[in-house]
Amino acid sequence: MKPPTPVVANWALxxxxxxxxxxxxxLIKRGAPAGLLPLAHWLDLRLAAALLLYGISFLLTALVYARLPLSLISPLMAGAIFVLVSLGAVCLLGESLGPTRLAGAALVLAGIALLARDAG
Known part of the structure; x- marks a missing residue:
């Protein structure tokens, strides 16, 4: 099996x-306590997992930024995160999206499509 091309590897990152x-x-939404006290409420496995995932995301994002144009990849990633968090909030947390939020998500997706098209 051939190793992935640099383009495929970058997009996988x-x-x-x-x-x-x-x-x-x-995970933060699920695990975060409503108040600062008691401190024991902050010792939640979901929060620990979120912290680990943020750390991994930071490292991967740094690699991506080093390899791809920032003016392309930063808005693309931010938009994708926005849409995924919104979908996850609906599917996993039972939140709802009204027409205005759905329209906003559609515009973000359109922007992502334009950025991806420009990326070649």
Missing amino acids: VVAAVLCNALAQL
Whole structure:
């Protein structure tokens, strides 16, 4: 089996970074206590997992930024995270998206498609 091309490897890093970041945000929502005290409430496995995923996302994002144009990849990743977190909030947390939020997500997806098209 041939090793992945640099283009495929770069986009795999993008996908992994985006997924780690989005999942971390969903885990924070599930695990975060409503108040600062008692401190024991902050010792939640979901929060620890979120912290680990954020760390992994940071490392992967740094690799991506070193390899791809920032003006392309930063808005693309941010938009993808926005859409994934919104979908995860609906599917996993039971939140709802009204027409305005759905329209906003559609515009973000359109922007991602334009950025990806420009990437070649």
